[in-house]
Amino acid sequence: MNVMANVASKRSKLIEDALGTRYTLPDVFFEFIGAVELLWMTDMFDALMFVPTALLVAWHERPWRVVSRLLLAWGLASLIRITTVAITSVPDPRPSCQYVEGNVFTAFTLHRCGDAIYSGHTLIFVVCAMVWTSFAPKNI
Numbered sequence: 001m002n003v004m005a006n007v008a009s010k011r012s013k014l015i016e017d018a019l020g021t022r023y024t025l026p027d028v029f030f031e032f033i034g035a036v037e038l039l040w041m042t043d044m045f046d047a048l049m050f051v052p053t054a055l056l057v058a059w060h061e062r063p064w065r066v067v068s069r070l071l072l073a074w075g076l077a078s079l080i081r082i083t084t085v086a087i088t089s090v091p092d093p094r095p096s097c098q099y100v101e102g103n104v105f106t107a108f109t110l111h112r113c114g115d116a117i118y119s120g121h122t123l124i125f126v127v128c129a130m131v132w133t134s135f136a137p138k139n140i
Contacts, residue, residue: 004086006104008114011089013099027093037096039111042121049128056136066135073130077123084118092116 016022057066097113 002108003104004082005112005115006100006107006109008085008089009098009100009109009112010104010114012092012114015089015091022095023091024093024095025091030093046121046124049125053128053131056131060135066131069134070127070131074123074127077127081118081120081123085115088117089114090116 057063057070060066092113093116094111094113097111098109099113100107100109
């Protein structure tokens with residue numbers, strides 16, 4: 001997954017170099033509210049989804065069944081994400097994103113450019129919601 005995100009970041013840099021300027025797609029939220037530079041919030045919301053899901057799995061009557069289905073859903077969603085990141089390249093709406101420099105196979109950059117269509121944070125939200133929908137006790 002990291003390699004394809006790095007490829008998308010390199011492609012975004014090539015597009016920026018070809019245009020001669022950094023182009024960002026318009027975002028209605030940013031126009032009315034302003035750019036929000038609170039990237040830690042995405043990680044906090046991931047934790048707020050993941051921790052209760054991990055507790056649900058730990059106390060479920062058949063935890064290995066839940067884990068196997070969670071990993072299957074996560075794997076399929078990651079495969080779709082890898083494919084989407086590999087074939088699409090759009091300008092990132094965040095002006096503070098970082099381009100990957102160096103080898104795409106070994107570089108690791110947080111908050112990279114070019115990985116904007118199918119977020120890994122969204123993947124966590126969706127898989128956790130699927131676990132709760134499928135395996136939560138019915139009397140909650």
